[in-house]
Amino acid sequence: MFGVNSEYVDLAAEVFTLLSDPTRIRIILALRDGELAVGELAERVAKPPTAVSQHLAKLRWARVVASRQDGTRSYYRLVDDHARELVQQAVFHAEHAVDEHPRHHGTGHPSVEELSDRRSRR
Secondary structure, eight states, X not given: OOOTTOTHXXXXXXXXXXXXXXXXXXXXXXXXXXXXEHHHHHHHHTSOHHHHHHHHHHHHHTTSEEEEEETTEEEEEEOOHHHHHHHHHHHHHHHHHHOSSOGGGTSOOOOHHHHHHHHHHX
8 A cells, every 4th residue: 555655646646637627537438438539539528629639649648548540540549447447436426426326326317427418408
């Protein structure tokens, strides 16, 4: 176990800073099921491709995602299981703030993602 003076504490804070952006969280969630092209990611997270590319560059620098080229298209995939788990746990934690019996407990209540989608459609 790491102590309070571990050299990794500051690095852990940097990880949380990287993951503190909602667009990056959405990108990680979108990549859970597999590789996507930048354009597909942009559609899924409802952001312009240029903005998504900037976020992907930061995630790639941090080794959270990896990319490959196929002609003129860039494809990205999630390669850091720790980041995937951190994001998933953060969303689960957020669900508790919205619902006393969150969906990830199997109650059938709407998830934070579903509530966010509903709000954006209004």
